[in-house]
Amino acid sequence: MKGVGGAVAAGAGLPYIMTSVSSGGFSPSEQITLGFIGVGKQGMGLMLGFLNQPGCRIAAVCDVDEQKMKAAQEIVDSYPLDVKVKRLMCAGYRDFRDLLARKDIDAVVIATPDHWHSIISIEACKAGKDVYCEKSLAMSVVEARAVVNAAKRSGCVFQTGSMQRSDFKFHQACELVRNGYIGKLKNVRLCIRTATFPFYPVPCDLPAEPVPDYLDWDMWLGPAPWRPYNSRIAPPMGSSGWAHWRDYEDYAGGLMTDWGAHHFDIAQWGIGADDSGPAEIYPADGKEFKMLTYRYSNGVTVVRDDDMEYKSILFTGTEGMIEVSRNFIDAKPQSLLREHIGPEKIHLYKSENHYANWLDCIRSRQRAICDAETGCRSATVCHLGIIANRLGRPLKWDPSAERFIGDGEADRMLSRPMRSPWIL
Numbered sequence: 001m002k003g004v005g006g007a008v009a010a011g012a013g014l015p016y017i018m019t020s021v022s023s024g025g026f027s028p029s030e031q032i033t034l035g036f037i038g039v040g041k042q043g044m045g046l047m048l049g050f051l052n053q054p055g056c057r058i059a060a061v062c063d064v065d066e067q068k069m070k071a072a073q074e075i076v077d078s079y080p081l082d083v084k085v086k087r088l089m090c091a092g093y094r095d096f097r098d099l100l101a102r103k104d105i106d107a108v109v110i111a112t113p114d115h116w117h118s119i120i121s122i123e124a125c126k127a128g129k130d131v132y133c134e135k136s137l138a139m140s141v142v143e144a145r146a147v148v149n150a151a152k153r154s155g156c157v158f159q160t161g162s163m164q165r166s167d168f169k170f171h172q173a174c175e176l177v178r179n180g181y182i183g184k185l186k187n188v189r190l191c192i193r194t195a196t197f198p199f200y201p202v203p204c205d206l207p208a209e210p211v212p213d214y215l216d217w218d219m220w221l222g223p224a225p226w227r228p229y230n231s232r233i234a235p236p237m238g239s240s241g242w243a244h245w246r247d248y249e250d251y252a253g254g255l256m257t258d259w260g261a262h263h264f265d266i267a268q269w270g271i272g273a274d275d276s277g278p279a280e281i282y283p284a285d286g287k288e289f290k291m292l293t294y295r296y297s298n299g300v301t302v303v304r305d306d307d308m309e310y311k312s313i314l315f316t317g318t319e320g321m322i323e324v325s326r327n328f329i330d331a332k333p334q335s336l337l338r339e340h341i342g343p344e345k346i347h348l349y350k351s352e353n354h355y356a357n358w359l360d361c362i363r364s365r366q367r368a369i370c371d372a373e374t375g376c377r378s379a380t381v382c383h384l385g386i387i388a389n390r391l392g393r394p395l396k397w398d399p400s401a402e403r404f405i406g407d408g409e410a411d412r413m414l415s416r417p418m419r420s421p422w423i424l
Contacts, residue, residue: 032056032359033088035105035129037096037120039063039072040243042134043111046161046355047072050109051079053355059105062093066214067237069094094216096120100127107157107362110134113245114252115224118143119422121372125154130362132355134161135265136257137375141383141402142415144376146424151372159358159368160375162265164326166354172337173315173324174270179345181336183319187301188267191308192259196242200256200389201249206230223422224250257382259311260304265370265378266313266324267302269348274374277381277399278302283388292385304385387413 032055036047039061050056058076063069069092076090093099100108100123107130110120118138124131131151137160138144151158164170177185192199208228211217217229233245245251246258253260268274278294294302308314312325321332331337341347351357351369361368380402387410388395396405404410418424 038112125150130157135261158372166351182317189305201254204248223418
């Protein structure tokens with residue numbers, strides 16, 4: 001294939017909707033063959049989404065949990081396909097390197113826990129695959145930049161799973177802001193609160209439990225420090241709720257890199273900072289800064305405001321406001337939402353389907369709407385907030401050099417050690 005230019009499922013053990021997928025007019029040479037690495041709840045949701053995209057097929061799945069891997073195989077092998085799409089019996093792997101070694105796989109979708117994202121993304125680029133990687137892109141600023149560099153070296157078409165970029169409400173909000181319809185942008189407030197996860201990641205102190213015989217626990221940990229298994233971190237298939245590896249600093253960044261990776265991404269899109277970032281970061285001090293606050297070089301501030309009524313993003317300018325979430329878009333004055341943005345104005349990259357955008361870009365070899373650079377900058381904002389919170393003091397940031405200004409202690413927190421034999 002290299003020659004050519006949703007709601008998350010509740011789990012493989014629960015019902016899923018099957019619809020026949022057509023070839024969409026794509027010739028056999030334009031069919032994209034996918035491999036999936038990580039098929040837990042998020043990975044399964046992505047897999048079902050891609051099965052409904054024309055012109056692609058899934059040839060292999062990989063998971064360190066054998067039950068999840070086999071369940072994913074069964075779904076792919078029983079999924080109704082148009083007669084024009086040649087069915088491939090889905091292979092199952094426990095080690096992602098075996099999947100990447102397949103020459104017939106054009107591209108991979110990575111939906112592992114966050115601590116695996118950078119290594120697998122980089123190895124996929126080296127193997128000549130195009131990559132769709134779930135957000136947050138990486139566990140550190142250094143890892144995120146390494147992913148960008150690998151994608152550039154390989155010519156990979158990379159898509160970060162920040163799907164709000166392919167939602168018309170967020171696109172409309174950011175385009176109105178970028179064109180000055182609310183006047184000069186002054187501040188952005190965003191709410192990422194939820195009862196499910198802590199705002200900032202915490203050390204893991206869960207008690208040891210017996211390792212299930214279907215799980216390769218050492219491979220699940222991978223580059224993370226070794227610790228005993230606990231089902232709260234890696235629950236069995238069919239468990240209710242989310243796996244709580246997101247809570248713990250060895251595997252993710254709490255809400256800051258979960259919902260934060262979505263909302264800070266949109267904030268930067270509206271500011272016009274996709275290739276830069278903030279200049280100053282202020283942790284909540286209970287006095288001047290009630291909430292985590294970022295200041296950009298143009299004077300715009302971004303505040304994580306947990307007192308907002310909705311889990312939304314509020315852009316405030318000198319002449320109006322626009323608030324947007326996954327459920328609504330609102331403005332003051334409301335007439336802003338009826339504005340026609342003429343051809344002479346700024347027009348942001350438009351995608352109506354995050355999956356289809358990536359697949360189309362694989363065929364055309366064009367940049368996807370949320371490429372590795374964008375994913376890197378969005379992840380960086382989240383990690384800067386985590387670092388400022390840990391140090392408990394304001395920080396000055398150079399977004400060009402991707403280093404703190406005059407703060408060696410903070411600089412040392414831009415990367416993390418990896419457990420042997422795993423390296424970037």
